[in-house]
Amino acid sequence: MNRIETICPPDLSANPFRFTVERVMKAAPAVLYRAWTEQFDSWFATPGTLLMKAEVNAVFFWEVHNGENRYAHYGRFLRLEPEHLVELTWLTGATGTKGAETVVTVELVPEGSGTLLRLTHAGFVDQESRDGHEQAWPNVLAHLDEQMSQ
Incomplete structure (x- = not known):
């Protein structure tokens, strides 16, 4: 596989707040990879x-x-490994990342007929922003699981 290097990787050293959540999803890794790279408006973005x-x-x-x-929401893809990994920057306004360019890493590990999805969100400027996202992601992943397993 040809690996394309990221242009200007984000420097998260000044923004140390991060977390990881995991969920066993019903959908296969290929389905979830497409959801994160092609079908964001079927489960997250407003169509x-x-x-x-x-x-x-x-x-x-x-x-x-x-x-x-x-x-x-703004961002750019940093790493893409079909059916295994999606890494992207995630930037929102005052009620989200507070303008910080954070990084979301989604690892997809086959588990039975489904997938263990491990999401790490890093680079928050403060605990408040980190905590809000840590509370929201499990609900977002549950919605993703529901939408992709229909």
């Missing part, structure tokens, strides 16, 4: 807002709409 190309160094954008509120 019609996704601009994403599954390539290392490719920049992406999407929004999440909650009532009248719109939450923009």
Whole structure:
């Protein structure tokens, strides 16, 4: 496999807050890999807002709409290993990452007919931002599991 090097990897040294969550998913690794790289608007992004190309160094954008509120998400792919790993930057506003370029690493490990999904989110500027994301990701992953196993 040709490995493409990330242009300007993020420096997280000044933002030490991180966490890891795991969930055994019903879907196979290939299905989950596609969900993270091609189908974000089928489980996370508001449909019609996704601009994403599954390539290392490719920049992406999407929004999440909650009532009248719109939450923009920006990032770029850092590493892609089909059916095994997705690593991307994750940048949101004041109620999310507070403008910090954080890094989400999603590891996909086959487990029976499903997948052990291990998500590490690193680079938060403070405990508050980290804690909010640590509380939210299990619900997001449960929703992903439900959407991809239908």
